[in-house]
Amino acid sequence: MGASPPHAPRGGVTLSLCFLITLLEGFDIQAIGVAAPRLIPALGLSPGQAGVVFGAGMAGLVCGALGGGWMADRMGRKPLLMIAVGVFGLFTLATVVAGGPLSLGLYRFLAGVGLGAAMPTLVAVALEIAPPDRRTRTTTLMFSGMPAGGALAALFAASFLDRFGWQSIFVAGGVLPLLLLPVMALLMPDSRAAAAAGGAARPGAVQALFGHGRLLVTVLAWFTFGLTLLVLYLLLNWLPSLVAAKGLGGVGGARAAFAFNVGSVVGCWVIGVLVDRLGPRLPIIAAYPALGLSLFGLAGADSLLPVLVLAGLAGFFLLGAQYSLYGVIPLYYPAPARGLATGASIAVGRVGSIGGPLVAGHLLGQGWGPAGVAMSMVPVVLSAGVAVAVMTIRGRHAGD
16 A cells, blocks of 8 residues: 555656646746836836736636646646646746737736646646555645645745846746656656556546535535635735734734744644544644634734744645645546546635635725724634534545
């Protein structure tokens, strides 16, 4: 049971390459946010136009996750992953020549399509290369590259944007994925699992997602992903501003964001290992009330050290649970439909990610303040925790 599956040669090399892909994805997703203070005035964007541009990237992620999940079940993982990496690298680089809101929105949408298509494909690769008793930790280790990439984007912005301009972060975020493509072509083995599955009877999308008693699991998975990503993207977009509004300044806000990303990486590793050893119920269910307590504490904290500790704990539990679910949810579905199921969950979750920043902006506009915004997320987190509890208790693995 501890040996690698026969269809996953060079699993360590594949895992390393996939980690680099998620790191570059995290860098790209964070790049638009850290570049925005310089990019928006440089292109003369109104607040409404900037909002549309940011939304275009999220819309691309939704479309890419749905399409990529469907294609991941029908073609080799390697060619699809290379196409996805090439698309998000090319259109991230194209952001440099954007002349206004229309071209910028188009490039961000297409980059988002590539980013979204890669995510369910990466989950499928993790399930193929990992021994059955290490599936969750393999998935979380792979996806821990995303918060690491987000932290690198923040460090890049602090070090280079003043010197080289807002374009520099998109040059780095576009060129590096393109440089990774020949390495993938040479070192990443072709997936045989997709080809093997191609000979099996494939259920239709509706039957795969909702048939054979999977209706409850699918609905709960979508509900959980939507609420979890609503909280995640609220924190990614607003945590520095909320901390600064506590009187801790912009430097305090940046340190809180960095602590959140570092805590996220550690949480991915720790909770992933616990899920493999104990099963998904206890570690993932416990993560949500722990996250709620972290947000409750963050709402009341008014000095830097408690804020940093609580921001790190929020990242630990939030991303640890989220990325562990990437490794758990596909196992509730038959192998030929796992890419579709993962892509659909990610796509629905991305709808929640669009809502997070909007909710925070609305609450701040109503005078809630940073503490009120953080407190408002506690019932959202607890609702997601109830859904996870029911899903993991009632759901049954479909087998391989």
